[in-house]
């Protein structure tokens with residue numbers, strides 16, 4: 315590799331990862347003041363697990379992540395099947411752009427519009443009575459579905475459709491075929507899509523802030539409110555744990571995608 | 578005068594043979610009926626007004642070039658494509674609107690379409706499980722079928738751990754284990770090398786005979802169609818051009834297209850200079866005159882296409898004292914000799930300036946062994962086995 319490219323690569327990597335490294339290192343800082351190094355310590359990690367608020371927020375984020383990832387995966391798979399297998403139905407192009415619009419929609423807009431929707435739904439239908447985990451989950455499903463489609467659709471399109479035809483030919487109805495042939499074959503992509511949706515939901519701040527209500531503070535919301543006062547070392551520790559979780563999940567996503575492609 | 582009538586004179590026994598071949602098969606003659614079937618994809622007509630009867634227990638080959646509509650025709654029968662126009666009757670029942678899982682036929686896909694996440698055994702048992710066959714019976718039937726296709730040792734493997742030929746046999750086993758009345762095979766041997774193809778053709782024929790199935794085989798390999806089929810239907814541009822036993826297609830093609838498509842062919846432009854009864858004289862390119870027997874009458878001066886199969890012509894050394902075996906004995910010079918083992922291909926530039934392909938079987942090489950490129954030769958060109966088509 316030419317020297318120039320090597321250097322640019324390292325600069326690029328540094329640009330991306332030095333802040334994260336600094337954060338990880340400072341999470342082991344024993345000093346209370348974020349900017350001064352006071353020696354190595356895991357004190358803040360212990361502190362973290364004693365903090366009721368943080369644990370509760372983490373639990374809420376986890377629940378919302380699981381619910382929305384699951385919901386988004388189901389919807390995303392259905393949409394992908396429609397897009398890939400139903401041929402050139404009328405309005406396919408429109409449908410295709412509509413489902414992927416949330417990918418590029420500014421989060422603030424998505425957040426505001428969902429907030430307005432929930433408020434008017436509450437007025438006219440009396441539901442949802444209160445904003446909280448449910449509304450955040452619904453909001454997350456709407457934008458995560460788009461990402462699920464991005465992951466699942468190509469895999470489904472890659473899959474030889476004669477596999478499904480063979481299954482039909484051998485006596486399986488459409489639903490049985492989907493469960494016994496299609497799903498197992500696209501399973502790695504499904505896993506990846508689910509994890510991706512989970513990550514997106516888990517670290518979303520903007521949309522959650524708009525659609526949340528009293529008593530439903532997610533982890534990113536809590537962190538954000540904390541650093542508004544001061545960057546405290548326990549936030550560094552928390553962020554490090556989140557990076558670790560997301561890192562593992564992303565690795566699994568990659569592995570899943572690669573496995574899917576190899577088949 | 579037909580626009581392009583069948584003009585190959587019949588060699589006495591051909592027709593009888595064909596008739597006999599067809600009679601050996603028992604079973605309903607109209608087991609599968611295509612009635613004026615048309616398939617359109619948007620504005621594009623993939624299959625056009627196909628009418629065809631297929632007999633129970635026969636091996637029927639659909640032969641045609643790429644894009645001629647063979648797969649589409651098969652897929653309509655299997656219930657994977659809707660029929661735009663016309664009807665397909667399978668064993669007395671209209672297939673229109675019947676979902677593929679309820680049709681009493683099975684299809685072997687060109688890509689084999691084996692389920693990658695299931696073992697060979699589970700692939701083969703898949704259809705039986707869907708039909709709710711009891712577990713014990715599934716096990717025995719799967720084992721029997723795997724034995725039939727010689728795959729018993731591979732039962733636990735995944736498709737990705739098999740060779741091409743083995744996958745092909747799994748696909749076959751998966752179909753026949755269900756004992757369908759009809760087996761559709763879309764280019765079943767396309768992915769196999771020549772030797773394996775020939776072996777597998779024999780295996781397929783054996784299995785077909787053992788189980789008494791009706792086979793419809795799609796192929797674009799005319800040799801494969803000739804070896805396997807009881808009857809061949811040749812397709813071109815979505816239409817069936819001719820249907821008949823292999824021999825009939827080869828000896829009595831109903832058009833220049835068929836003659837050219839099925840087997841090798843010498844073809845020239847010519848003009849009929851005279852015709853008395855069956856005896857026609859045709860002047861070909863560069864002034865050479867051929868004596869040809871044609872059951873069809875042509876007008877004097879009419880432009881025609883002259884065709885002859887390479888194996889109907891024979892070549893002798895120019896100084897040979899063997900008497901001519903045919904009415905046309907033409908002089909020429911060898912331009913190419915291709916020794917193929919069982920046969921030899923020659924190209925001869927006739928003195929008239931026309932080049933012909935000649936194929937000789939290598940069982941009587943004695944006088945011909947010496948023929949080399951550049952030699953003067955005599956080409957015997959029978960008046961029969963030459964066909965005329967109006968141009």
Ligand SMILES: Nc1ncnc2c1ncn2[C@@H]1O[C@H](COP(=O)(O)OP(=O)(O)OP(=O)(O)O)[C@@H](O)[C@H]1O
Pocket residue numbers: 618621622623641642643644645646647648649650797
């Ligand atoms: N789903 C489809 N939509 C549009 N056109 C199609 C579709 N399926 C087939 N065709 C067209 O119909 C024609 C016939 O296709 P078909 O697959 O039947 O050909 P084939 O004879 O099986 O060719 P091959 O030997 O290459 O498999 C082709 O021109 C093809 O492009």
Ligand SMILES: [Mg+2]
Pocket residue numbers: 647648649763
């Ligand atoms: Mg085809």
